[in-house]
Each structure stands twice: as C-alpha cells, then as structure tokens.
Amino acid sequence: MSKTRHPEPLPIDNVPHWDIETDVAIVGFGGAGACAAIEAAEAGAAVALFELSSTAGGSTALAGGEFYLGGNGGTPVQRSCGFDDSTEAMRNYLTRCAGEQADNAKIDAYCEGAIAHFNWLVAHGIPFKNTFYPHRHVLPFSDDCLIYSGSETAWPFSEIAKPCPRGHAVQAEGDAGGALIMKILSDQVQQLGVRHEYEARALTLITDKETNIRGLVVRIDQQERYVRARKGVILCAGGFAMNDAMVTKYAPLLHSGTAPMGNPGDTGSGIQMGMAVGGAAINMHEGHVAFPFYPPASLTYGILVNAQAQRFINEDCYQGRIGYYCLEQRSNRIYMLANMEDCGDLSQCYLNADVAASAETLPELEADLEMIDGTLVAAVEFYNRHAARGEDPLFHKARKWLKPIEPPYVALDCTPGRGAYIPYFTLGGLDTLVTGEVLTPAGEVIPGLFAAGRTACGVPRRGSGYASGISIGDATFSGRMAGRRAALKDS
Amino acid sequence: MSKTRHPEPLPIDNVPHWDIETDVAIVGFGGAGACAAIEAAEAGAAVALFELSSTAGGSTALAGGEFYLGGNGGTPVQRSCGFDDSTEAMRNYLTRCAGEQADNAKIDAYCEGAIAHFNWLVAHGIPFKNTFYPHRHVLPFSDDCLIYSGSETAWPFSEIAKPCPRGHAVQAEGDAGGALIMKILSDQVQQLGVRHEYEARALTLITDKETNIRGLVVRIDQQERYVRARKGVILCAGGFAMNDAMVTKYAPLLHSGTAPMGNPGDTGSGIQMGMAVGGAAINMHEGHVAFPFYPPASLTYGILVNAQAQRFINEDCYQGRIGYYCLEQRSNRIYMLANMEDCGDLSQCYLNADVAASAETLPELEADLEMIDGTLVAAVEFYNRHAARGEDPLFHKARKWLKPIEPPYVALDCTPGRGAYIPYFTLGGLDTLVTGEVLTPAGEVIPGLFAAGRTACGVPRRGSGYASGISIGDATFSGRMAGRRAALKDS
Numbered sequence: 001m002s003k004t005r006h007p008e009p010l011p012i013d014n015v016p017h018w019d020i021e022t023d024v025a026i027v028g029f030g031g032a033g034a035c036a037a038i039e040a041a042e043a044g045a046a047v048a049l050f051e052l053s054s055t056a057g058g059s060t061a062l063a064g065g066e067f068y069l070g071g072n073g074g075t076p077v078q079r080s081c082g083f084d085d086s087t088e089a090m091r092n093y094l095t096r097c098a099g100e101q102a103d104n105a106k107i108d109a110y111c112e113g114a115i116a117h118f119n120w121l122v123a124h125g126i127p128f129k130n131t132f133y134p135h136r137h138v139l140p141f142s143d144d145c146l147i148y149s150g151s152e153t154a155w156p157f158s159e160i161a162k163p164c165p166r167g168h169a170v171q172a173e174g175d176a177g178g179a180l181i182m183k184i185l186s187d188q189v190q191q192l193g194v195r196h197e198y199e200a201r202a203l204t205l206i207t208d209k210e211t212n213i214r215g216l217v218v219r220i221d222q223q224e225r226y227v228r229a230r231k232g233v234i235l236c237a238g239g240f241a242m243n244d245a246m247v248t249k250y251a252p253l254l255h256s257g258t259a260p261m262g263n264p265g266d267t268g269s270g271i272q273m274g275m276a277v278g279g280a281a282i283n284m285h286e287g288h289v290a291f292p293f294y295p296p297a298s299l300t301y302g303i304l305v306n307a308q309a310q311r312f313i314n315e316d317c318y319q320g321r322i323g324y325y326c327l328e329q330r331s332n333r334i335y336m337l338a339n340m341e342d343c344g345d346l347s348q349c350y351l352n353a354d355v356a357a358s359a360e361t362l363p364e365l366e367a368d369l370e371m372i373d374g375t376l377v378a379a380v381e382f383y384n385r386h387a388a389r390g391e392d393p394l395f396h397k398a399r400k401w402l403k404p405i406e407p408p409y410v411a412l413d414c415t416p417g418r419g420a421y422i423p424y425f426t427l428g429g430l431d432t433l434v435t436g437e438v439l440t441p442a443g444e445v446i447p448g449l450f451a452a453g454r455t456a457c458g459v460p461r462r463g464s465g466y467a468s469g470i471s472i473g474d475a476t477f478s479g480r481m482a483g484r485r486a487a488l489k490d491s
Numbered sequence: 492m493s494k495t496r497h498p499e500p501l502p503i504d505n506v507p508h509w510d511i512e513t514d515v516a517i518v519g520f521g522g523a524g525a526c527a528a529i530e531a532a533e534a535g536a537a538v539a540l541f542e543l544s545s546t547a548g549g550s551t552a553l554a555g556g557e558f559y560l561g562g563n564g565g566t567p568v569q570r571s572c573g574f575d576d577s578t579e580a581m582r583n584y585l586t587r588c589a590g591e592q593a594d595n596a597k598i599d600a601y602c603e604g605a606i607a608h609f610n611w612l613v614a615h616g617i618p619f620k621n622t623f624y625p626h627r628h629v630l631p632f633s634d635d636c637l638i639y640s641g642s643e644t645a646w647p648f649s650e651i652a653k654p655c656p657r658g659h660a661v662q663a664e665g666d667a668g669g670a671l672i673m674k675i676l677s678d679q680v681q682q683l684g685v686r687h688e689y690e691a692r693a694l695t696l697i698t699d700k701e702t703n704i705r706g707l708v709v710r711i712d713q714q715e716r717y718v719r720a721r722k723g724v725i726l727c728a729g730g731f732a733m734n735d736a737m738v739t740k741y742a743p744l745l746h747s748g749t750a751p752m753g754n755p756g757d758t759g760s761g762i763q764m765g766m767a768v769g770g771a772a773i774n775m776h777e778g779h780v781a782f783p784f785y786p787p788a789s790l791t792y793g794i795l796v797n798a799q800a801q802r803f804i805n806e807d808c809y810q811g812r813i814g815y816y817c818l819e820q821r822s823n824r825i826y827m828l829a830n831m832e833d834c835g836d837l838s839q840c841y842l843n844a845d846v847a848a849s850a851e852t853l854p855e856l857e858a859d860l861e862m863i864d865g866t867l868v869a870a871v872e873f874y875n876r877h878a879a880r881g882e883d884p885l886f887h888k889a890r891k892w893l894k895p896i897e898p899p900y901v902a903l904d905c906t907p908g909r910g911a912y913i914p915y916f917t918l919g920g921l922d923t924l925v926t927g928e929v930l931t932p933a934g935e936v937i938p939g940l941f942a943a944g945r946t947a948c949g950v951p952r953r954g955s956g957y958a959s960g961i962s963i964g965d966a967t968f969s970g971r972m973a974g975r976r977a978a979l980k981d982s
Contacts, residue, residue, distance in 0.1 A: 007933065008702070008769075100743035211499070246932075249773050249922070252591035272932045276769055278499075281932075282740050285776035308885045310801045328819065372884040378869065393863040394799045431740070441737075441763045441772075442498065 007204040007269075009277050012214050015206060018228040022048040022195065024486045025216055025229035026236055027202040027270055030058015030263070031472055032453025032479035033236035034185035036436075038124065039483030041192040045231060047483075049189065050200040050218050052237075052265045056186035057179070059238055059262040059425070059454070060476075064139040065177015066149055066469030067476070070166035072115040077145050077168055081132035085164040087111050092161040093152060097465025101283055103457070109434045110459050110477055117477050118168065125184045127171040136297035138319060138350075138468055143171045150467025151318040155396035167469045178472070200225075202269065205233060205277050205449070213277065213448035232448040232486040234436065236479055237270025238262060239426035239454035241287070250284035250428060256327045256416040257289050257424035266425070270455035274430040277449065280441040283457045284428030288466045291323030291414070291422055292350035293336060299349070300401045302338025303383055304414065306331035309366075309375035311383070314395040323422055324463030326414060335369065336412040337380065343410050353412035353420040365409045380405060427466075429457040436482025450486050452478040498695040498760075498767050503705050506697060509719040513539040513686065515977045516707055516720035517727055518693040518761055521549015521754070522963055523944025523970035524727035525676035527927075529615065530974030532683040536722060538974075540680065541691040541709050543728075543756045547677035548670070550729055550753040550916070550945070551967075555630040556668015557640055557960030558967070561657035563606040568636050568659055572623035576655040578602050583652040584643060588956025592774055594948070600925045601950050601968055608968050609659065616675045618662040627788035629810060629841075629959055634662045641958025642809040646887035658960045669963070691716075693760065696724060696768050696940070704768065704939035723939040723977040725927065727970055728761025729753060730917035730945035732778070741775035741919060747818045747907040748780055748915035757916070761946035765921040768940065771932040774948045775919030779957045782814030782905070782913055783841035784827060790840070791892045793829030794874055795905065797822035800857075800866035802874070805886040814913055815954030817905060826860065827903040828871065834901050844903040844911040856900045871896060918957075920948040927973025941977050943969035 024040040026033045029051035040047045069075050071087035078085050091111045095102050122128065133144035140147055149167025151157045170177040189196060197220055206215040206226070215228045240246040241260035246268045248255060260266070271281050293299050300316050306329050313325045326334050335356060346355070357368035366376040384404035386393055392402055414420050429451065431439040436450040452458075453475035460470045515531040517524045520542035531538045542549075560566050562578035569576050582602045586593050613619065624635035631638055640658025642648045661668040680687060688711055697706040697717070706719045731737040732751035737759045739746060751757070762772050784790050791807050797820050804816045817825050826847060837846070848859035857867040875895035877884055883893055905911050920942065922930040927941040943949075944966035951961045 011700070100739060100746050209502070245934075248591060255591055268932075275766075275771070275932045278767055278769070280766070308801070310799070374873070375885075378873075382865070382869075394866075441766045 007273050007276050009205045009207045010217055012206050012208045015226045017226060019225035020048055021228040021230070022046045023229065023231040024234060024483065025227050026050065026234045027216070028058060028236035028238060028455070029056040029186065029196060030236060030238060030453060030475070031060030031181065031185065032475040033058065034182065034189050035476045035479030036234045036236055036452055036483035037189045037194045038185070038192060039480045040487040041194050043484060043487035045487035047194045048227065049194055049196040050202055051196065051198050052201050053263070054198050057182045057263070059266060060472055061179045061182040062263055063178035063472055064175045064468065065170040065172060065181050066139065066147070066472065067121065067168045068149060068166050068467055068469035068473040069114040069118045069168050070164055071111045075115055075118045075168065077128050077130050078164065080130040081146050083164050085166065086162070089161040089164060090114065090166065093157060094459060096157060096160050097150070097467070098461040099465060101286070101461035103461070105434050106459050110474065113477065120480070121476070124188050126181060128168055129171045132165065136294050136300060138292055138294070139175055139177070140169050141174060143173050145169050145171065149318070149469050151321050153398060154317045155314050155398070158398070167467065202237070202273065205273055207277060211277065211446070213446060229448070231489040232450055234450040234452060234482045234486055235270035235274055235430070235455045236453045237455050238266040239429060240268025240271060241266045241425040243267040247426070251287055251426055253285065253327050254287040254289065254424040254426070257422045258416065258420070259423045261290065261423040261425045266454070270451065271429055274438050274449065274451055274455070277446060278440045279438040279446055279449065280431040281428060282431045283461055286427040286461060287424045287463050288320050288427060288460070288471070289323035289327055289422060289424045289463045291319045291326055293319060296342070296344030296349065298342040298344055299336060299338055301342045301403055302336050302405065304334060304336050305376065305379060307333040309371055309379040311379065311394055314392065314397040316397050316401045318467055320466040321464050326422065327416055332415065334414045336414050337405065338410055339406050340408040340410045351414070351420050353414050354418070356411045356413040358408060358410045360407050362409065365411060369411055426454065427457070427460055427463065429455050432456045434481060435485035436478060437485065450482040452482040498764050500696045500698045500768050501708055503697050503699045506717050508717060510716040511539055512719040513537045514720065514722040515725060515974065516718050517541065517725045518707070519549060519727035519729060520547040520677065520687060521727060521729060521944060521966070522551030522672065522676065523966040524549065525673065525680050526967045526970030527725045527727055527943055527974035528680045528685045529676070529683060530971045531978040532685050534975060534978035536978035538685045539718065540685055540687040541693055542687065542689050543692050544754070545689050548673045548754070550757060551963055552670045552673040553754055554669035554963055555666045555959065556661040556663060556672050557630065557638070557963065558612065558659045559640060559657050559958055559960035559964040560605040560609045560659050561655055562602045566606055566609045566659065568619050568621050569655065571621040572637050574655050576657065577653070580652040580655060581605065581657065584648060585950060587648060587651050588641070588958070589952040590956060592777070592952035594952070596925050597950050601965065604968065611971070612967070615679050617672060619659055620662045623656065627785050627791060629783055629785070630666055630668070631660050632665060634664050636660050636662065640809070640960050642812050644889060645808040646805050658958065693728070693764065696764055698768060702768065702937070704937060720939070722980040723941055725941040725943060725973045725977055726761035726765055726921070726946045727944045728946050729757040730920060731757060731759025731762060732916040733757040734759045738917070742778055742917055744776065744818050745778040745780065745915040745917070748913045749907065749911070750914045752781065752914040752916045757945070761942065762920050765929050765940065765942055765946070768937060769931050770929045770937060770940065771922040772919060773922045774952055777918040777952060778915045778954050779811050779918060779951070779962070780814035780818055780913060780915045780954045782810045782817055784810060787833070787835030787840065789833040789835055790827060790829055792833045792894055793827050793896065795825060795827050796867065796870060798824040800862055800870040802870065802885055805883065805888040807888050807892045809958055811957035812955050817913065818907055823906065825905045827905050828896065829901055830897050831899040831901045842905070842911050844905050845909070847902045847904040849899060849901045851898050853900065856902060860902055917945065918948070918951055918954065920946050923947045925972060926976040927969060928976065941973040943973040
C-alpha cells in the first residue's frame, strides 16, 4: 500500500531551506497567471511566476483572442459601434447560460466589472479597434473587434435578455489574437520585474500545522526548489483537457468529442494540487465543446438532425451550444443537411465534416443516408413549409436564417467520432470566491490558496451556455482578482 | 478569513485521549455499514459502528429490497426458474450501463462474485423464494423473487447481452423488503457483538503525520468522543441527495427531479470527510432518476414525446433510464400518450402524473395540448403505422409492447416539475478500489480509509444505465469487501 500521496502537500517543518522567497507565488503563465502577476506586482507585492513550458502563453496564446465584455452602458467599442449594453441584460444572459450551475456572485462581479476590465486591458496595452464585425463567425477574419460571440440573438436567449454583441476580439488579423494578447501581457509582467521561471514544474503545496498554504515546491533544472510565498499561492495552471484519465473519470461526455483543445500543460495539475490540500473541485463534468460549422454562415440555413431525423436545436445558436447538444444526443448519426450552394467551400470549414450524401431529391437523400423510410422527407418538408413563412415552430431559429432548403441537397456527417472536428476543453475546477480564494467542500476558505482561470470554476459553467471570449474574459478577470487579493493579504 | 476547515481532519497529536478503541470503525448503519461490520467481525476484528439516527437501516431500509445478482450459470433462484445466466452477459450488460464511466475492476469483481454474494446473503438469513415474477414492475407485489429489474430486454441492451432477470427481491410482501433486509442484517451485527452507537454523529477523521487515517471523532450525548481505529475507518454514510447545496453544485441535472430519495442522513457527510483528507470524489454529476410509470405495465404501450412531439426513447426500458432521459430532454413539456384503457387506474400509478388532456381524435388531443400544428398527429400516425407491423424503427421498442395507440387518447403530463413524481438519488462518491480503499485524485491509496455504498462511487455509474437492485447489491457487496480488507490490515 502506498504511503505517499501525490501531490501530497509538504509540511512546512519538512522544508529544508527556502530557495526562493516571495509574497505571491503563481503557477502558470497563461492569461490568468499573467494578470494575477500584474495586479499583485502593481499592488506592491513581490511576485514569482512558475511556468511548466519554455515560454509564456498557456492556452490563452492558442486562442483566437476574444474577451466577452459589456454591460454598464457599453464598452467604448460597443458604444462607438452604436450598441447600448446594460449590466442587467449581460447578467441575465450569463445567468441563463450557466443555468443551475450559475455562481451569482461571480456573474455579478464580472458583469459589474466588465468595463473596468476592458479599460484595464487597454491601459495594459491590449489594442481593440472600434469596429463591429456583423457576420456570423467564431472570430473576425479581419482585425475588427466586436462580434456576437455567443447565442445572444438566438432563442431562448433573445427572449431573456436584449441581445448585444459582447465578443471583443483583439486587434489582430485572423486567429493570432491570443498570441498577441499573451505577448503584451508577458511584456508587462517582465517590465514590472516579476520573477518568472520557465521549465519550472510545480510539484506540491507547502502547508503549516493550521493547513494554511505557505509556499510550494517547484522542480527547476532537475532540482526541487522550495518557494516561500508569504501572502499566498495562486494556481493558474489551466484545466484538465489533456489528462485523458481525468476526462474519463470526471467529464465522460466530453470524451465523445474528437480532441482536447488547449496547451499540453492542461493536465489538471493545478486542480489536483488544490484538491490535495482539501480544495473542492466542482462542475467537473462540464466543458466547452466546439462545433465550428461557420463560416460559412450560410450553413446556418441548414438543419441538424439525428438518426431519427429529429432536429434538436435552433441552428443559429453559438457553435459551442450546438456542439454540446450534439454530444448529448446519444445518437449514432448526426447530419447537417443544407442546400449545396449554402455549404460554400467546405474545404474552408473548420468543422471538416465529410459529405455523407448529396442528392437532387429528399427521398434519394434519405435512402442514401439509410435513414428510416419517410422520416427525413417529413422532417425537411415540415421545416420547409414553415420556413417559407419565416417560422420555426419547433426550435425558433431566427427569421433571418429561415428559408426552405432547396435541392441539390448535401448532408454532412457531423456524428461525433466520424471525422468532424469537435474539440473540447474543461470547465470544472476549484471552487473559489470572487477573490480567487479556494474553498473546501464545506465552503471554508483555505488560507493562502488562490486559483484563477480554468484551474478554478469561474463564470463559464456549461457547454450549452458557452460563448467565445468568456473563458479568456473570465481567466484574465479572475487572475486579476486573485492577484489583487493575494497582494493585500497579511503575510 | 476562516482558519478552520470543516470537516478538518484532527491530527493525532491533538487527540486528548481515546474514548473508544477498536480495530475497525464504521460510519453509518445501512446496508453497506452492516455488511462491512459483519465481514470485519467475522474475520476476527473488533468493530465499532456509529449511526447518526436512532436506529439501523439507512436508505436500504427504505428501499423495496432487491439485489441485482446473476452470472456464473445463475443464482439458485435463477436456475430454479429456468434461467441460465452467464458472467459474460452480466458483465457486458453492466459495462454498457456504465458507459464511459465504467470501473471495469469493480464490474468484474461484482459479476464474478455475485453468486458468492447471494450465498452469503442467504447464509446470513436473507430469504429468497425460488419464483419468477414475469410482469413489468419495479418490484413484485407478491413475495416472489426474480424480476427483470433493468433494461435487459430492451434495446440496445438486448442486442449486447443475452437478457436474463437479475433483480432478486427479498421474500417479503409489497415494498417492505428493504426493512426486512436491514432487520436481518442488524440482528446479525448485534449477534456478532459489534459495538454500535446510535445518535452518534461522525465529525471528522483523525490523521497521523503521514496522513494515515487513525480514527475518527464522533459526537455522542453532546460530547466529542475520540475513536481509535487500529485497522481503519469505513465510511458508509450514504450519498448526498439530501444536501441541496451539494446537489446544486455537483449534480445540477438531478435538481430538475422532484424530490431527493433516501434517508435524511444522506447529506454527503461521509464523502466530505473523505474529501477533507484528500480523497477523490468522482462521477458527482450522476444519479438515479426514478420515473415509476409502471405498474400499470400497459402504459408501456404508450409513447413518450417532448414538446416537439418527438419520441426520445423506447418506452420498454427500465423506468430509471427513462427518467434520466426525461431530465436530459431540456424540454418544457413531456407527455406520455396512451390509450385510455391502457392507462389503467391512474390513482394506483406511483408516477402520479396529471392528465393533461384526453380526446377522441389526435387533432383534438394535439390542440388541447397546444402542441405545434401537425406534429403530434404525424408522430402518432408514424408510430401506429409501424406498430401495426410490430416495428419501431425509431427506438426499437420490443415487439411485445407494440400496437397502434387507439382512441380514446390520454396524455399524462410527465414534465419534470409539473406534478409527476420523479425522485432521485446520487451515484457519485469517493473513488475506491474494489477493496474499498479510498483513492486520492492521483490514484494513490489513503492508508486506513475505506468507503462503501453510496459514499463510494461503485458499480452503478449512470442514471441512464440504472437497474433496481444494483445500488443495494453494490452497497452490500462493497461493504463486505471493505470490511474484509480493513480487518486484514496491519494495525
């Protein structure tokens, strides 16, 4: 029987000496860690940052580079593009997105602080252009900024909160935004004189007799270094998408997706370090499931059906909401059925779904797909009849996306596991206060321990309510909150 | 900031004295705790059992009283009723039930040990009658024993494993079986001279410097008693259905059910005690969702539809599988549509669903239910056309349950939250080995700590794969394994 627990916390009495002494120690140099470091350093704390890989970036650097922001009358970008966003609308929207899992305190803090966060980002050098990109896209192709990045205009959200675009893409061409964000933030970290170590693997936390967190053990250059953190340790080590055993154990639904999304360090090590000192990991079954079928936006004119030829969602939702529903279908086939012209140039579609069949008539298509006799024909005829009147009585797709699907027909095979690109990352993590303080299962604070970004369970809580920019928005915001709170702590 | 963590483990150095010294301390006197106590005592260990309430029983005593058992050529009951059950069929069935979440080691041990477990139960006084109750029912009304208690005969399970009835109801009239089981087991515990304390609240575990578990603190008669457990502590304190905050945080889908099922002590306290010493809680989002629409079995001739008039499951599945699918529908209406005569005496149906509408024609019914024009009519016509041929191309309901639904029609409102009785309990808990040893998130054993029953995450892992008798089967089996292993441990 093993006598060791990994990552078993190290009692402070067993620390042979301190190699590094600082006020705030941060694990992970992605979006959350960088913002935590900047806030803590600006508040006057000595900060040391430890990053597993050879460079700053984390998963933020791999992302398109959007922040989900708004409310308070609108960010400068929203206002200059003619959008008047209210905090209440933003709160109502995000609360519905999170459903039963909503952390109201976090949603409130995020919505109320979103403009200040935008201004902070700008003050720290993140560029945003005052332009609106009106097309249905996961990211602007151009260096434009504002985009509808969630399901704001789609049912049922459109009935709950006045729609407003809140995706703020950083000013960069294409999908290089995340890398630009991290370049800027890591420059700021360095300018502030924050000590940062690369290729530094955080091993475990150091606790005292009262189980306060007093530091951590880091392996650098093959040696264990003992880091004293007078004010606290902030875990910003990402989620656990790259840890296959953890995904199987905690988030089995995600496994039907095709690939984890993120950087190789998203192994859940930060969550495990927190759990090993009694931190609660919550919402571990949830994740963002991408289903990037637009562009071309014109595929939104199509319909998604399962093996029973049943539609299951309004296709004008955000692609991630649709992805989550696709996994939930438990169906052995999912097809996107569209007019051939509306499929556009499929080689440009990120989804990369195979063409399962194409046909001039619906009975032909149905037969080619080996669907149950009459089901697909009836489903499309029903859809078309109502679409011609601008109606979608079943799922309320918005009128602008409604028109009868005309031949020639194409069916794309969107079945998870059959070729389409449906990647995922995790949304579960350590339970924290708005301040980033980590909680036990009973809701008590673990003194000296903080978490932010996807190591924590933050504002985004459900794949069915995900929006582009909400994870980076939350990661940078929660990183700041944790950095600020840690810096204030009595050491 | 709080300096205490609840239930913060107590360092052994802070134990003022030992009030009780034993080899094995067990928390919770339900099915798991009783079996753990019997095995440990029979192996020669001194055992002390602590129960929060004033009597033995736990949630097992509240259950109908079935054990899911089979394989190995069949239990004596199966064989005498003419069923030849194979271990492979049982394993294949349970593996599919658990899906991605399957713990293969646990399923193997359970299937291979099921006959021995049956014999052990009989040897300890549990009576089973050698009779088969062939009707579709959650429990026999009579004192009969054997029943199809899961989805063995339903698609897709019927294609994966040769169906065999494995629900073994204890010989008792009606639903008093669970109480009888616990009466017998608790008599055994007492005959073995096991010390047992009622109204004894386990507060926290006692750990040494190596974080081995050395005992626990129990509150009895308003006083904290320090219990030394030389060989180990076994947590058998049930699941967390009664802890609303935990259900919201960990298993939000279950919340759409109408009521938690179990005894008031199912507050997750055992899981929390385990987590507080570094135990991993896994599969926390899952639960059993009951949807007791039979008897009358004749409702199985009906169809379940959502607000879009889409069927979503073969109605001949086990009621719990159907309940889970109902919650997953995210639909604002779910109806059971059936012929009036097939509804039988609805006042006898446990589901207690309101009649939403009754009508002589389908268009009338559709209109009364305010369903989308044409949808329900088309769905029923499609179903009836195929049912007349003995076919269910959409969901493969077995031929014996297929016949066209004739007027007069009745629609029962089965929408979660609108009156129907859809209770739930939790299936997540501490990660354990087959021996009951509790694991950390990294998969290391916590020496001296065991868990069984719903405090652990056992064989039943998914609501969609639940079967009556699998939780009590697993609880009693896992209790025995933990009791045996703890008794063997070096003290």
